[in-house]
Amino acid sequence: MTSQTSESQSGTRRTVAVIGAGTIGLGWIALFLAHGLRVVVNSRRPEAERIVRDSLELSAPYLPGGPRDPGELAAGLTFEPDLERAVAGADVVQENAPENLELKQELFERIGKAAPAGALILSSTSTLNPDAMGERMPDGGRLVVGHPFNPPHVVPLVEVVAGQRTDPAAVEEAVAFYRSVSRHPVVLRKPILAFAANRLQSALLRESIHLVREGVVSVEELDDIVTHSIGLRWATVGPFLAFHLGGGTGGLRKWLNTLGAGLEQGWELLGRPRMDEETIASLIEQAEEAYGTSYEDLVRARDTRQTAVLAALEQARD
Known part of the structure; x- marks a missing residue:
């Protein structure tokens, strides 16, 4: 993890890989697109592209800064079903897989190997400890929980949660990133089951x-x-x-x-x-x-x- 300031780091993060296109992932996609970020969507759902585009139609009127044109938002979208290729050029990875520890450990092991060394790696988990999720990562200290309150493109809160192994610089960068997309991050002082x-x-x-x-x-x-x-x-x-x-x-x-x-x-x-x-x-x-x-x-x-x-x-x- 670099020692750059949080503000300069957030300003250079332009491509976000969103892993999973469920309810939370769809909200993140709309929010990130509304802030001019390029979004690479990785999903196992065969109809993911249709679901995402339909969701943009639903969420476009309620984005920070006012209503947006769904077609213009969609111009920043890319769909990549291969996980490694999806995260290979990402500045930020926001994971939204089901609350299954073994599944998330496998995902983060692969993400940790494929994502760029300076990428900010975030999880939307609502229950799991980052130390446990990142146990098989080459560098588990890069993983930070960024748990939103549904729907994430409307409700500002993001609970930022670190583990014992988490790099403090990664926490600072996560806070700066969420602020850059008009969210209100609150850092929990210690991890607790289901957070606050x-x-x-x-x-x-x-x-x-x-x-x-x-x-x-x-x-x-x-x-x-x-x-x-x-x-x-x-x-x-x-x-x-x-x-x-x-x-x-x-x-x-x-x-x-x-x-x-x-x-x-x-x-x-x-x-x-x-x-x-x-x-x-x-x-x-x-x-x-x-x-x-x-x-x-x-x-x-x-x-x-x-x-x-x-x-x-x-x-x-x-």
């Missing part, structure tokens, strides 16, 4: 399922509660700042010693729902009744609202 954002999401999902399973609310009503309260709040302030403000002029110090004094007792009341067949069937039935099964329409509605929120927050900062 998904653990928070999982905790809320567990209680959401409990409330639905117990008949307190329906799936649709639960979503209404979140989007009209804590979801709106969390778009502007995080949990700690929210309760810091909840304490009034005394801040978090006051809140923790008054309203927050019974936190542990309250946590004991939280549900631990069983994900049995009846629960799963009920959740699916309610979700399909409330929202239907048109994926494209739901994506457009979601991304329209999310980009509107981001635009409003950006205006509020100005």
